[in-house]
Amino acid sequence: MMKRRVTQAATRSWLTHLKWLTPGLGVKRWLLFLALGVGLLSLGGALALRAFYPLPQYFYYLTLQFLPRALRAGLFLVLGIGIISYGVWGFNHTMLAPFVTGTPATSIPEMLFDFRRRGRGPRVVVIGGGHGQATCLRGLKAFTSNLTAIVTVADDGGSSGRLRRDMGILPPGDFRNCIAALANDESLVTRLFQYRFADGRDLGGHSFGNLFIGAMAGITGSFESALRESSQVLAVQGRVLPSTLVAVTLCADVEKPDGAVVRVQGESGIPEARGRVLRVMLEPGTPPAYPGAIQAILAADLVVIGPGSLYTSILPNLLVAEIVEALQATAALKVYVCNVATQYGETEGYSALAHLQALEQHLGADIVDVMLVNTHVPRSQLSGEGVAWVRADLAEATAERTIYADLASDSEPGRHDCDQLAHALMALVK
Numbered sequence: 001m002m003k004r005r006v007t008q009a010a011t012r013s014w015l016t017h018l019k020w021l022t023p024g025l026g027v028k029r030w031l032l033f034l035a036l037g038v039g040l041l042s043l044g045g046a047l048a049l050r051a052f053y054p055l056p057q058y059f060y061y062l063t064l065q066f067l068p069r070a071l072r073a074g075l076f077l078v079l080g081i082g083i084i085s086y087g088v089w090g091f092n093h094t095m096l097a098p099f100v101t102g103t104p105a106t107s108i109p110e111m112l113f114d115f116r117r118r119g120r121g122p123r124v125v126v127i128g129g130g131h132g133q134a135t136c137l138r139g140l141k142a143f144t145s146n147l148t149a150i151v152t153v154a155d156d157g158g159s160s161g162r163l164r165r166d167m168g169i170l171p172p173g174d175f176r177n178c179i180a181a182l183a184n185d186e187s188l189v190t191r192l193f194q195y196r197f198a199d200g201r202d203l204g205g206h207s208f209g210n211l212f213i214g215a216m217a218g219i220t221g222s223f224e225s226a227l228r229e230s231s232q233v234l235a236v237q238g239r240v241l242p243s244t245l246v247a248v249t250l251c252a253d254v255e256k257p258d259g260a261v262v263r264v265q266g267e268s269g270i271p272e273a274r275g276r277v278l279r280v281m282l283e284p285g286t287p288p289a290y291p292g293a294i295q296a297i298l299a300a301d302l303v304v305i306g307p308g309s310l311y312t313s314i315l316p317n318l319l320v321a322e323i324v325e326a327l328q329a330t331a332a333l334k335v336y337v338c339n340v341a342t343q344y345g346e347t348e349g350y351s352a353l354a355h356l357q358a359l360e361q362h363l364g365a366d367i368v369d370v371m372l373v374n375t376h377v378p379r380s381q382l383s384g385e386g387v388a389w390v391r392a393d394l395a396e397a398t399a400e401r402t403i404y405a406d407l408a409s410d411s412e413p414g415r416h417d418c419d420q421l422a423h424a425l426m427a428l429v430k
Contacts, residue, residue, distance in 0.1 A: 038084065118145040118237065122301040122429045125150060125332070127243075127323075128314050129174040132307035134181040135415060136337065137238070139422030141182055147238030148296040149178040150323070154250040154282070154316040157268030159196075159206045163214050170223050170247060174313075175240055176209035179227070183234035190234055224290070241296065243317040246287035250316050253278040267312045271345025279362065280311050282319045289322035297323070300332040302429045305368060307337045307416055310355055311346050318363055327367060333428060336368040337421065340407060341387055341414035348386035352402075353394045369401060372424060376406035380413040387414060403428070 049055070064072045121144020126136050129152035137149055153170045155161065160171030176193065183190045193209040203211075209230075216226035227240055250267040254275040264273045270280070297303060308314050318324055327334060336359060338352045347355065352373045360367060373392045382388060394402050405424040409417040 034084070034088075038080070118143065121146055122426075123296075123299055123332075124148070124302045124304065124425075124429075125296050125300040126304045127317050128152070128306050128308040129155070129317070130308045130313040131177065132309075132313070132337075132339070132416065133174070134177040135418045136304060136307060136421055136425075137178055137181040139418030139420075140425065141237055142419075143422060143426050145237035147182060148293075148300070149182070149238065149240045150243050150290075150293045150296065150317055151175050151178055151240060152313055152316040153242050153244060153246070154248050154267045154312070156249070156266050159210045161268065162206070163210055164247070167214050167218075168247075169214055169217050170242060170245070172210045172213040173207070175227055175242070176207060176213060178240045179231055179234055179236055180209065182231075182236040182238045182240070187234070193234060224292075239292070239296070241293045242290050243293055243320050243323055244287040244289055246284065248287050248316070249283045250280060250312065251283055252280045252311065267316070270312055271343070274345060277311050277346060277358075280315050280319070282316065287320055289320045289326070294322055294326045297326040297330050297332070300330060302425065303327065303330065303332045303334045304425060305334065305336045305359075307339050307421075309343055309346060310339070310350075310358060315359070315362055318359075318367075324363055324367070333370065334368045335370045335372055335425065335428060337372045337407075337416070337425075338374070339390055340374040340416060341382055341389055344384060344386040349388075351391040351393050355390070356394075370428065371402045372407070372421075373402055373404050374407040374416070375404045376408045378408055378410045378413065380410065382414050 060066070064075065067075075118141070123146045124140055124144055125148045126133055126140070127150045128136075133149060133151070137147060140147055151174045155171035155173055156164060158173065160173035163169060164171045180190050180194050183193075193212065194207060195209075196207040197203040197205065199205070213223075213226050213230050216229050217223050220226050220229060223245065224242070227242075231238075231240060249265060250270070252264045252270045252273070253261055254264050254270070254273040255261050255278055256273075256275045261278065262273065262275070264270050265283075270277065305318070306314050318327075336356065338355050339347070342348050342350050347358075350358075352371070356368075356371055373394070374390065375392055377389050389408075392404065403424070405420070407416050407420050407424060409415050409420075
């Protein structure tokens with residue numbers, strides 16, 4: 001009895017998913033073609049048999065002519081449909097086997113249904129850089145595959161900075177993180193892409209993905225082609241685009257504790273200046289935006305700004321004038337995701353309101369429609385100088401466009417929980 005119930009439940013699951021799959025995937029169209037082809041083949045075979053009449057006596061029994069014609073027709077139809085269905089299932093199972101490691105957690109119809117559901121998801125653009133942007137993308141890919149990451153090109157530290165200076169390419173580190181976030185987290189290729197070489201004179205500190213993108217740029221002749229080809233290698237569901245193809249340098253006016261204001265050049269040097277950031281700017285000051293980034297913003301249903309380092313990851317994208325113009329022109333809902341923790345050398349002592357004010361100081365008022373603010377303070381302690389939980393105190397003028405949610409990760413102190421963040425963002429576009 002239990003076995004029968006399990007079998008019936010499995011059958012209902014297949015039928016339910018097939019019902020929902022057929023309208024969207026065009027399955028019924030191809031099943032119709034298959035049935036038509038089999039029918040024509042059968043008709044041709046029957047006509048050919050007529051040339052051999054009279055047939056041997058055993059054909060009388062093979063074709064069940066001792067049974068009523070209606071019963072024979074029903075038996076042959078059922079048997080034919082069963083054999084075709086089993087053959088198609090076996091063929092698909094064999095073809096998919098190389099792409100599925102181990103036993104899949106869900107059935108093939110469920111996998112197809114989930115793939116189609118995400119393909120119909122909203123068009124979402126995530127602007128930023130660093131680990132915060134990758135965290136956001138990792139959560140959103142469960143809801144939609146229509147994702148576009150617009151990434152800063154101002155990074156000049158670590159492995160990215162070395163490749164930028166040595167090879168003359170745009171810094172690949174943040175692009176690598178986004179590509180990995182949009183790929184299958186469990187795949188060996190993804191882990192290889194994120195692998196970082198141990199200390200050494202030449203390769204020490206470099207990640208394999210950075211070197212791969214750099215090599216691909218040399219082979220294809222352009223950085224954007226390298227991103228496209230690298231994304232195909234990891235079967236990325238979405239796009240990863242630069243905000244500009246110009247090798248910009250991020251500069252900042254920093255007020256020192258003694259009141260003196262100094263100009264700092266280079267993204268990696270801003271946190272080390274140990275002062276209050278007054279303003280950031282790009283050199284050259286008017287880089288053209290990457291056309292694909294503008295098109296993605298204009299076509300989006302939702303634009304997410306952040307999370308990430310306010311001055312060194314988010315604002316470098318928004319200092320490209322055409323990006324801001326696209327944000328002002330788009331009909332998409334624009335959401336700023338405030339960080340859950342302050343950052344050393346950038347936003348020490350900042351509240352949620354201070355983050356928003358810094359953004360609007362550079363870009364103008366009402367650049368965003370909604371601000372998403374964390375209210376969850378995990379028990380885990382934050383570590384590091386100048387790092388504290390961002391206070392959620394907001395002025396009355398901004399309270400009406402502020403949404404509060406539990407967004408902080410319990411396992412990674414100071415960072416967003418990717419699933420919680422994705423749920424909160426998707427709730428805004430339903």
